[in-house]
Amino acid sequence: MRFESLELTAFGPFSGEKLNLSGGAPGGLHVVFGPNEAGKSTSLRAVRGLLYGIDLRSRDAHLHPLPKLEVGAEISHDGVHYSLRRLKRRKDTLVDREGNPVSEALLQQLLGYIDERTFASRLGLDQVELEKGAEALLGGSEQGLFAAGTAGADVRRVLAQLEKECAELFLQKGKNPRLNQALGRFSEAQRFALEKVSPPEKWLEQKRALDQSEARAQLLKAQRRELKEELGRKARLLSLLSELSRLVEVEKRLDELGDGVLLDEDASARRLTAEREKRDADIELGQGEKELSELEAALIALGPRASWADVDDEGLKLGERLGAGQKARADLPKRKAELDLSLGTLVQLGRPLGINLEPATVMGRLEALLPTPSVVRRANLLIAREGKLRAELERARDKLVDLEQELARDAGQDDASQLDLERLARALVDGREARSEVARYRDWGEQLDRERKRVSWLERELLLAAEFVQPTRVQPLDRSLIARAERAEAQAERLSSEQVQLERAQDDLESEDSELALRLGQLERGEELPSLGKLGQVRARRDEALLALSSAQEPPQRALEELVTWIVEADRLADRLREDSSRVAQAEELVRERQRLAIKREAHARRLEKVEAEQIALGQAWTREFSTLGIVAAAGDWVRSARALVELEEARQRCNGLEEQREVLGARLREVRIELGGALGQAPADQEVTLGLGGWVEQAEARLGQLRRRDEQRRAFEARRLERQSARGSAELAERNAANALSTWEQEWRDLLDSLGQPETTTTEALAEVLLGFAELSRVLGEARSLGGRIAGIERDSRSFTSDLARIAERHAPDLVGRDHLEVAEELKGRLARSRIVEQERLRLTEEIRRRRDRSAEAQRKQASAGAELEALVRAAGAVSLEVLPELETQSRLRRELGSTRAELRRVLLDKSGGEGIESLLGEARAVEHKKLFASVEELDERLEEVEAELRQAEADAAANALGLDRFGSEVAADARQAVVTRGAEARELLRHYLVQKTAQTLLEREMSSYAERYAGPLAKRAAELLDTLTLGAYRSLRVSSFDKTIGVVSTKTGQEVEIEHLSRGTRAQLYFALRVASLEAHFDERPPVPLLLDDLFVDFDDDRTSAAFEILGKLAQKVQILYFSHLARDVALAHDAVPRGLCFEHTLGGG
Amino acid sequence: MKIVHAADLHLDSPLRGLPAYEGAPVAEVRGATRRALVSLIDLCFEQEASLLLLAGDLYDGDFKDYSTALFLVEQLSRLADLGCRVVWLRGNHDAQSQITRHLRLPELSHELSTNEPETKVFEQLGVAVHGQGYVTRDLRENLALRYPQAHAGLFNIGLLHTALDGRQGHALYAPCSASELWARGYDYWALGHVHAREVIEGAAPLVFPGNLQGRHVKETGPKGATVLTLENGRLSAFEHHSVDVVRWAELEVDARAFVGFGDAVDAASRALDDAKNGADGRILACRIRFLGRTRAHAELGARQEELLAELRRSSIESGAYLERVQHKTEGELLLETLAARGDALAGLFQRTQQLLDDGEALEALKSALLEPLGSLSTELLREELADFRELVEEAQQLLEGRLLEPEAAD
Secondary structure (H helix, E strand, C coil): CEEEEEEEEEECCEEEEEEECCCCCCCCEEEEECCCCCCHHHHHHHHHHHHHCCCCCCCCCCCCCHHHCEEEEEEEECCEEEEEEEECCCCCCEEECCCCECCHHHHHHHCCCCCHHHHHHHHEEEHHHHHHHHHHHCCCHHHHHHHHHHCCCHHHHHHHHHHHHHHHHCCCCCCCCHHHHHHHHHHHHHHHHHHHCCCHHHHHHHHHHHHHHHHHHHHHHHHHHHHHHHHHHHHHHHHHHHHHHHHHHHHHHHHHHCCCCCCCCCHHHHHHHHHHHHHHHHHHHHHHHHHHHHHHHHHHHCCCCCHHHHCCHHHHCHHHHHHHHHHHHHHHHHHHHHHHHHHHHHHHHHHHHCCCCCCCCHHHHHHHHCCCHHHHHHHHHHHHHHHHHHHHHHHHHHHHHHHHHHHHHHCCCCCCCCCCCHHHHHHHHHHHHHHHHHHHHHHHHHHHHHHHHHHHHHHHHHCCCHHHCCCCCCCCCCCCHHHHHHHHHHHHHHHHHHHHHHHHHHHHHHHHHHHHHHHHHHHHCCCCCCCHHHHHHHHHHHHHHHHHHHHCCCCCHHHHHHHHHHHHHHHHHHHHHHHHHHHHHHHHHHHHHHHHHHHHHHHHHHHHHHHHHHHHHHHHHHHHHHHHHCCCCCCCCHHHHHHHHHHHHHHHHHHHHHHHHHHHHHHHHHHHHHHHHHHHCCCCCCCCCCCCHHHHHHHHHHHHHHHHHHHHHHHHHHHHHHHHHHHHHHHHHHHHHHHHHHHHHHHHHHHHHHHHCCCCCCCHHHHHHHHHHHHHHHHHHHHHHHHHHHHHHHHHHHHHHHHHHHHHHHHHCHHHCCCCHHHHHHHHHHHHHHHHHHHHHHHHHHHHHHHHHHHHHHHHHHHHHHHHHHHHHHHHHCCCCHHHHHHHHHHHHHHHHHHHHHHHHHHHHHHHCCCCCHHHHHHHHHHCCHHHHHHHHHHHHHHHHHHHHHHHHHHHHHHHHHHHHHHCCCCHHHHHHHHHHHHHHHHHHHHHHHHHHHHHHHHHHHHHHHHHHHHHHHHHHHHHHHHHHHCCCCEEEEEEECCCCEEEEEECCCCCEEEHHHCCHHHHHHHHHHHHHHHHHHHHHHCCCCCEEEECCCCCCCHHHHHHHHHHHHHHCCCCCEEEEECCHHHHHHHHHHCCCCCEEEEECCCC | CEEEEECCCCECCCCCCCCCCCCCCHHHHCCHHHHHHHHHHHHHHHHCCCEEEECCCCECCCCCCCHHHHHHHHHHHHHHHCCCEEEECCCHHHHHCHHHHHCCCCCCEEECCCCCCEEEEECCCCEEEEECCCCCCCCCCCHHHHCCCCCCCCEEEEEEECCCCCECCECCCCCCCHHHHHCCCCCEEEEECCCCCEEECCCCCEEECCCCCCCCCCCCCCCEEEEEEEECCEEEEEEEEECCCEEEEEEEEECCCCCCHHHHHHHHHHHHHHHHHCCCCCEEEEEEEEEEEECCHHHHHHCHHHHHHHHHHHHHHHCEEEEEEEEEEEECCCHHHHHHHCCHHHHHHHHHHHHHCCHHHHHHHHHHHHHHHCCCCHHHHHHHCCCHHHHHHHHHHHHHHHHHCHHHHC
């Protein structure tokens, strides 16, 4: 494939830029010159965009918006021309010149199925790639060659990465890599699991041990019990010996005391208490008599009780009433003066209101002349309502006048006329609907044009016979045509490939046969062969000579030499014959091989004939098939033709469908135009369907709007008029209501004035003044009444106090009768206070005497009681007198104490005897020796300790054995087993990962080695030639060692081989370029060429080396199209010099 | 009346293939077979079962730890409170087990003879259980032929550890045919040995209840026991009850619509969540397998380790245990198309493809790989190299990823 032209329709800074790349076919070196910023890189991206699609986020949308980006090209391949365009959109981005979508598969096929990345790296080369390639060479011959073969340096990186990852996973003797660690954990888990397994035998063993230790513990426990019993018994006896001896002694002393009266325990205390109480009572009685006589004397000294004692001071309230009487005597004249003043004021206030009274009578008569509170309230209400009622009437009348005026104005307005809008509205709805259809109508028209063009194009492409062009009706087409054509093409391809294989095999067989024939000829051309007869003759002569020699007495020297000669000759002949038999065998083998080859060739030839016949038959069948459909399709192009034919039929059907739809829509649009014209009162003048429809609709819309606005105004006016009429009715009613209310008020007013005795002409303001006067009169009258009440009260109290005092004085103080009542009160108050103090002293002394007499009576009672107690005690002890009683009490106490000690000892002994009984213990104690008993107890104690130690040991053993047995119930072993599997899985996962990495590494290394072995020779040879040219003869040959994986070049100057790492970076880049070109040459030897895109490759080359490089590219350009993008004008000139005329072309970006 | 039929307890058998990784529910998985047994006994209580039938393989034959037996005894002893009896026989694993030899099961348990078919009659229940255990592990004799005819008037159950006439993945021990079993005239055949639940309908149901707890990724789905309901001495129903604590699943994720790495993570995470939701609150142990021709093929190949780590994170969030991620996708770039380019890479993949079809070459490559790995555990190596072809395919995918889509690997 090659580009015939490249069109930067809208891309980056370019608009309609076109490069003619047709020169130099089938190859040609096109140097595309663009100084910096001229868009060199952009055009490179454009080429890639064309071939593989424009990047969705392309940065080349600065002049043209992203959706408008477009690149086009004319491409030729195997004599067929394709005109392609690449658009920036989501779907169907590849189209032909007419905009029909083109399958991406077609472009892929043209590009030899090379994906974008490979295209960029394999068929494109820039400085960066060159550098990377040069670096890859350092990785060894395999990597270098492989990198050149894959057109990228990734192999080296991938291989290094795989190696690194493998080493990180596992090292033979490593500890830290992940797999090594995981394996360590796995082994540890295995070891642990093994340790933790407890087989049944171990369990049984453990169980037996437990049983034994438990049995021993039981035995020891029995022994311990017996020992403890014995020890207990003896130790008890030993511990009770002291109590037993004390018991014996107590009983002896009790016997000595003998029998006697056992007094009560408290007898002594009771005696002492009774004696003390008797003594105390005697003293108290003496003291009482003396105190009583003193108190009685004091009481007599107070004298008889006074009559004042009966006066009720509380009821009299003498002090309080004395103060009130004194205050009233001062206030009374003041209050009387105030009352006179108020009466005068009343007389004065009454006069303006028509009330003329004297001060003496004013209070009694005024009451009846004042208006009642309800009349005053009513008058105030009527006064307040008058203004409101008059204002309401005023407002109603004003409003009525306003409304009458407005209605009069409205009556002058013109009523809007009614228009019929309906027809216009209906027409407009239709018109709008039709207007939206216009675009569709036009689209269909455009679509129809496109489809018609597509039909014409397809008809031209298919070279349809006349009768099939524009058929009157579309022929039904067999839809399986494409599938069948695909199958046929596949069959043809298979046959073709088989043919090629057969031809190659035939060539191989022929060359093999020629070689065999050559070798046979060589064998046949060998020297003349000795015969067996000749060998027999020589051998006979040898034997004769030997015979002669053996019969001779003295063999002559000559005979000996002759014998030797014949022997040698015979051997030589025999050898020759042996050799010859091998040569004959070889020749025979070759002849047989040639015969086999001949048979094979014949079979191949037959198969070839058959394949060719099949191809012809297939071609003819399909030619016939297509000719009946009216087209001539080239063999191998049937699918394309079939597809085109099917597409043609579909396009024709689409055309027909579109025409029909469009006609129906057109008729509808015409109808609508007429309807609109009618509604507007105009008739359309032309027949064009879509012409002016939009204008008609707009006109109708404007007219309809105008009519609707006027109609709205008319409706609003009517509504307002109705509203005002209704308001006038309401205003009239309000006016009537207000007038009625005022009339009612006026009647009530007259009634009121009448009731108040005011003239009918009295205004509300005047009546309000009168009411204020009445209110003031009423207030002053109230004050005068209050003063009259207070004066009467003072006088009443004074009279009552005087009468009470006179009564008291007559009874208790006749000396005060006749004196001023306030002076009497003062004197009585003093006398009453003094008599109170004397009476209180009298009460105190009487109480004291009563208490003293009670205490003396109590002392007498105690004295008697103590005497009786002492007599009873003497009687109880059987004593002759009180004096012997203490001795008897002492004996009784001793007897009681010894009895108690004996009882306590017996109780203790019984408790400790262990049920043996005190008598038995006493008997035992008497029978045993203390020392022996002590020794026996010690001995038993030691034995018990021994048994207990043994028991503890046995119990510890049993516990340990039980614990051991419990361990069998744990899940440790099972868990450990699970851990082994888990760790194993972990290790396996890493191991698998390692194995996958390692396998990938091995496969890649092997492939590189194999590639190097396969291509090292030829590639190295060609690369050496190119390197010689590129380095201007500095390095002339190239050695690729598959043994130690190195590449070396031979320096022309020194004749020495130079290892690659010792080359300069520039030379390494040249070497990589040489290898890449050699690899590409080899590639294009076997495959159809695809254009190369080179981007400023030789920037770092000097002029001579750049010329040399162009010379190399010039040779490659004979076969392969090369687009060389450069920003150096030097490159253009050097390319022209180095590349033959007719192969080198110059293009300037942005320069036309 | 209820009878519970279980088999293949494989008590204390480990769950295989689950690697330890950070956050993995290792502790939850531990002791799964024990907890499944506890659930089985709980099931007997729930169902108020009168009889528990165990059709062999109580433990793994090669495991000798006696705590396994003690645990079994402890659990079966619980049934005394219920009055539920146990009838069991030895399977191929029990035959060689040292544990079985020393096992003393509780009073209400009865082991059927290994010398000849034995019948255990439960008059009160109206049930007769016929069966014979394995005397040796590799028992190839048709035991069923010697089983007695059914006892009239009783519900007859045949207890047998067998692979019938062959079941995939199971050795053909005690072979017999379904018709031979039916010929005995029993009402129900309680079988063991096959770890997947299977019911063969016929004159009487032949039932493999499957094992109690799946132990690896080939033992997926619900695992448990079969509960038989007898009414008036006749089988009215039998149904499966799950008792497993870890549920195994193989999740196949369709990768066809994937564009990149993120799609794989999303789709697999969704599949994990769905599967976890379907596991009834159990721990889900699963393998994820990506399938289909996809654009993301090379990227997935190049980022295998990263994807595994990502999915493990997802599995931890979902409460699942990820056993492994398998890549069975194909690239959109067909090898044929690649071959048409005719460059060195095309050669690499063409030759790898040829290698996959060449057994001898594969063996040679395997030997070459093994040579420097002498120090590694042969057991692990053997397991990993068992399917060497698959391993080479993975390597090829890795190379596709690294060489054709180097950006993905960066």
